[in-house]
Amino acid sequence: MSDEEDGGENCRKKLRLTKDQSAILEESFKEHNTLNPKQKMALAKRLGLRPRQVEVWFQNRRARTKLKQTEVDCEFLKRCCEQLTEENRRLQKEVAELRALKLSPQFYMQMPPPTTLTMCPSCERVAAPPSSAAAQPSAAHPRPLPVNPWVAAPVTIRPFEALHPRS
DNA sequence: GGAATCCAAGTCGTTACATCA
C-alpha cells in the first residue's frame, strides 16, 4: 500500500515515512547529524526518497533534538533552583540562630562542634579551618549541583575560646 | 555587491492515537 514515488510533477505532500526508512535515517543521524551533499544523495538513493526529503528530515530531526534537550536542561535547572532555594532557606535559618547566639554569649559553650570556618565573635575575623579538607565536598556530603558562584558554602562559627585560647 | 547554498527557527497541514459521551 505504498504511494511512494507518485512521480507527479508537483510531488505534493508525502507523509509518513516507512518504519525502515525512519530506522535508516535514525541510524544515519546517530553517526552524523548533518549531511554533506554526497551523503545526502547516497542516503536518498538508498531510501528511495528525494534528496530534499532527506534534507528536511535532518533539519527537523536537529530541531526536535534540540528542543528535547532544552526541555531536559530546563527540568534540570528547575531542580537546581529548588535545591538552592532550600539550601538558602537553611542557611538563612542558621544565620538567624547564630545571630541569636551572638546576643547570648553564655550559650557559646553549648554550641555544636565546629566543622568549617572559624570566626571570632568579638573581632568577627574568620580563621582558616583546621583542615582544608573539611571545607571540601566529601563522599558523605556530595554537592550534586553545578558550581554556583553566588551560593556561599555553609559557615560554622567557632567559640571565642577556640580563637583566643587562654594561656 | 550579488547569487547560491546551508541551516535554524517558526509555522502549517496531516496523521495517528487516546479519550469521552
Next chain:
DNA sequence: AGTGATGTAACGACTTGGATT
C-alpha cells in the same frame, strides 16, 4: 461493545532570515 467527535502529539514540508562561500 461499537462509533463518531474532539483534543493532542508527532511528523513531513514549507517559509523566512541570517551566515557563509
